[in-house]
Amino acid sequence: MAGRRPNRRAIKRHYSYTSEEAAAVLGVAKGSVRRWLKAGLPHIADQRPFLILGGDLRDFLDKRDKPKQRCGLGEFFCFRCREPKGAAGGLIDYTPRTVLSGQLSAICETCETIMHKNFSASKLGLLERQAAVSFPQGDPRLNEMGIPRRNDHFRKGAKA
Ligand SMILES: [Zn+2]
Missing domain, CATH: 1.10.8 (Helicase, Ruva Protein; domain 3)
Structure with missing residues (x-):
């Protein structure tokens, strides 16, 4: 094709x-x-x-x-501006959809349209270095289910 x-x-x-x-x-x-x-x-x-x-x-x-195609980590494709745009004030919300991924929302720095994109929870740490990320529904990393694998190791060790 x-x-x-x-x-x-x-x-x-x-x-x-x-x-x-x-x-x-x-x-x-x-x-x-x-x-x-x-x-x-x-x-x-x-x-x-x-x-x-x-x-x-x-x-x-x-x-x-x-x-x-290419939005930077903290950028969104704004459908009104028709190009990647940064978040107004560097403010981004993260709403978890599953343990591993969720949706980012921000306001376009240029036209103030609300922008969204899917995002992997594993990249939140990187994103937080360049933007103020807030978690209206809680930070998934503080939820026990969201803690990455190194904890499985700990649990196994604890049980043995
Ligand atoms: Zn815009």
Whole structure:
């Protein structure tokens, strides 16, 4: 099953491409390349057909795909801003769903929309180094069920 995401690796940074060539190499419709040009993909416009530098194309596609994929630990994808955003005031709430994972909630630092994301309880320690995490329903790590494995060892030893 071929993904709909263009195959960026086929683009050579030091080549230049016409929009037809770029579309063919990436395996996308010509209309997609036209849309990227309108959206700010740099190109050399003082000749026809104009040329797109491979490096510019790669960078453009990298940047464009990034927001959907990569939020930093303390960042959320804000659906109003349409990009990763930090928590207003560095304030994040953690609501456990299971012993191992839960949901983070915060307010977008830019537009004040409430943002959520799923989060692994094992990363809470890391997150607390960069944000003020609070636990409206209790810190799962203080719940005996949430204490990691080293305690099994302790229990076994205690019983033996
Ligand atoms: Zn926002």
